[in-house]
Amino acid sequence: MVTWLGQAIAHVPLALAVGFVALIAAAWALPLCLPKRLSPKRRALYSTAGVLLCTALFGAAVTHVLGRQAGLQFLTGYLLEEALSVDNLFVFLLIFGFFGIPAAQQQRVLFWGIFGAMLLRALFIAAGLTLLHQISWIFYFFGALLVFTGLKLLHKPAEPTPPDRSLPVRIFRRFVPTTSELHGDAFWVRSATGAWVSTPLLLVLCLIEFSDVVFALDSIPAIFSITTDPFLVYTSNMCALLGLRALYFLLADALEKLHTLHYGLSAVLVFIGSKMLLHDVFTIGTLTSLAVICLTLAVAVWAGQFSRRS
DSSP states (O other): OHHHHHHHHSSOOOOHHHHHHHHHHHHHHHHHSSSSSHHHHHHHHHHHHHHHHHHHHHHHHHHHHHHHHHHHHHHHHHHHHHHHHHHHHHHHHHHHHTTTTHHHHHHHHHHHHHHHHHHHHHHHHHHHHHHHHHTTHHHHHHHHHHHHHHHHHHTTOSSSOOOSSSSSHHHHHHHHBBBOOOOTOOOOEEESSSSSOHHHHHHHHHHHHHHHHHHHHHHHHTTTOOOOOOOHHHHHHHHHHHHHHHHHHHHHHTTTGTHHHHHHHHHHHHHHHHHHHHTOOOOOOOOHHHHHHHHHHHHHHHHHHHHHHH
């Protein structure tokens, strides 16, 4: 797998790879460079704008170095992954609210949570692309999986299962000693007996990582319908994840207004899955896919705003 992936990304110029590393570093450090006097909302706004600017500059570099088609695939993949990542925000909001995690500690959890997600997604992408390279019919399996997930998303439960009843929480509490009290930013503290116990922050961090693994099972196969270039798949995924932390704090108060977004995401997943299943019959171009994704999500967001006003 490593040998094949190495050969697959050998066409990427060193300057472009270095530029991507610089983008990651700049976007990651941006929140730390903002003045402390800024309000949380303004910090989130500036951070989101900074990540979008870095992503746009990198997309322009991809277009200049690898060509217009590669640039269009990067943009489409980024928008698709960002849209699917927004669904993560609802889960983050539910988890933080249920466990009563203050905003200051949410920052720390999301920092490490998204860092871990970037590592895990790299493994998922490598495994997915290797399967596509070695098993021809797996492309159809991914397409069927996306159609099934999209249809299932239409029947999203009105009352989600409380996090403390989920299987990951039960497993965590069974094997990891845990205290019910927060201790600032600490993930581990010493108990009165001197033993190390985890705080609710570590449990929440594990839930965040688990939720990203679940969402990655949809989002990563989805981008394979746009491109199977390892460099474009990975960079578009990472750019989408980079903006997720700031986007959460920017949209936390407005998420309830996006209650119809899951219908749009459902339609996008069904469209992408159908495109993969029917790719031998007819081809849907990248530009068409981009237009369908943008239009579908715009209608879903507008429908949510309209239903709130009516």
